[in-house]
Amino acid sequence: MSSTPDVVVVGGGIGGLSAAYALSREGLTVRLLERAPEFGEVGAGLQIAPNCTRILHEYGLLEEVIDLGVVPDDMIMFDGLDGSELTRLDLRDLERRYGFPYLVIHRSDLHATFLRACRRAGVELVNNATATSYEQGEGEATVILEDGCRHTAPLVIAAEGIGSPARFQYVGDHPVSSGYVAYRGAIPIDDARENNIHExxxxxxxxxxxxxxxxxLRGGEMFNQVAVFESPKALAGEEDWGTPDELDAAFADTTGDVQNGLRFMWRDRWWRMFDREPIPDWIFGRVALLGDAAHAPLQYIAQGAIMAIEDGWVLAKHAAAHRLADGSVDWESALAAYNAVRTQHTARVLATSREWGVLWHHVGVKREQRNVILRARDTYDYSFVDWLYGPTTLAPEEEAPMFTPIPLAPPDSSA
Structure with a gap:
């Protein structure tokens, strides 16, 4: 590692790997540092909307991802107390509208896809590399590791996740607890078929x-289930919150379909749900925040991994647009453009994710009012997602052209 790469990426999750791959496709040399001894990803399912599958298509990875995942026909929302259908999206029509599919995939499968792509592209992958701090130099930055090693490049991308050391060093804020917790349970689909499921x-x-x-998930061989609830212990300020007894109590009044699924939840681990407040600047000299380090969201509109992938795509496009005659990049201009585009859009996603979570979890009269509104929605009304699923822009939102969908009538229900 005696040579200096064009870019050092800190963090080997989906955001870091996808950014490294995007930049390598533009002819830049990239070194990626990952703190774990091996590359891997935890968790279960991810939903990948058209604003991301079009990027995967450009990268030449979409078919591989489709083979590893599932392209569902519909997204259906039910009232969890009486079992009635509230609204749905026809995901096949949605694909026609936006030009690319909506798919679901195991997080580890998407991660492995980007890892293979980085290896093919010649990205230098380094394990056992835990970042602790960052330094600025003249036209460069340095990341300092726990073992004292230093990695310097004209650009250092901090993609270390929601607990980012770079975010704390340069901004000083902390993740925000929602008071909600998630349980997961991915099982063979044959085990789930004894219940009323929608494959x-x-x-x-x-x-x-x-x-x-x-x-x-996984070509229909696996069934992914996620249970999310507000923890009374968290609201009371207790340290031990989100425990299995709270899981059972939270879903006690839900339908039989939900109760049957709860039997398969992993009860030895759970995920407390945090997000980040939006910030107006992600650029600190030659250190750039990316992914959850910049904009960790709550998961309600399924855009966390997607936003990270979009970040890398936008940054790589602006790096290519600001190449100098000697082959180097005018990073000041490229980073200013990246910051202007991405901070606006992701702030809107963070705010929408929080509000969507409020909508989902209404009780009493507000629940009834929500249900009336959702039932009145037309299946083919995309007015609330055009801004999200339309093409990823390379300009700030006030300058970006509005998305013009393909004019298509709803499919013939008699076909």
Whole structure:
């Protein structure tokens, strides 16, 4: 590692790997540092909307990802207390509208896809590299590791996740607890078929301060389930919150379909849900924040991994647009453009994710009012997602052209 790469990426998650791959495709030499001894990813399912699958298509990775995942027909929302259908998206029509599919995939499969792509592209991959701090130099930055090693480049990308040391060093804020917790349970689909499941749909059951998500993964061989609820212990300020007894209590009044799915939740681990407040600047000299280090969201509109992938795509496009005659990059201009585009859009996603979570978890009269509104929505009304699923822009939102969808009538229901 005696040579100096064009870019050092800190963090080997989906955001870091996808950014490294995007930049390498533009002819830049990239070194990626990952703190774990081996590359891997934890968790279960991810939903990948058209604003990301079009990027995967450009990268030549979409077919590989489709083979590893599932392309569902519908997204269906049910009332978790009485079992009635509230609204749905026809995901096949949605694909026609935006030009690219909506798919679901196991997080580790998407991560492995980007890892293979980075290896093919010649990205230098370094393990056992835990970042602790950053320094600025003249036209460069340095990341300092726990073992004292230093890695310097004209650009250092901090993609170390929601607990980013770079975010704390340069901004000084902390993740924000939502008071909600998630349990997961991915099982062979044969085990799930004894219950009433929807194998070709993404299903969401909305309960009182809780919700339950189900969809198939890995070519339909696995069934992914996620239970999310507000923790009374968290609200009371207790340290030990989100425990299995709270899981059972939170879903006690939900339908039999939800109760049957709860039997398969992993009860030895759970994920407390945090997000980040939006910030107006992600650029600190030659250190750039990316992914959850910049904009960790709550998961309600399924854009966390997507935003990170978009970040790398936008940054690489602006790096290419600001190449100098000697082959180097005018990083000041490229980073200013990246910052102007991405901070605006992701702030809107963070705010929408929080508000969507409030909507999902209404109780009492507000729940009834929400249900009336959702039932009145037309299946083919995309007015609330055009801004999200339309093409990823390279300009700030006030300068970006509006997305013009393909004019298509709803499919013939008699076909």
């Amino acid at each position: 070709k749909a993404v299903v969401v059951h909305l309960g009182n301060n809780c919700h339950f998500v189900q969809y198939a």
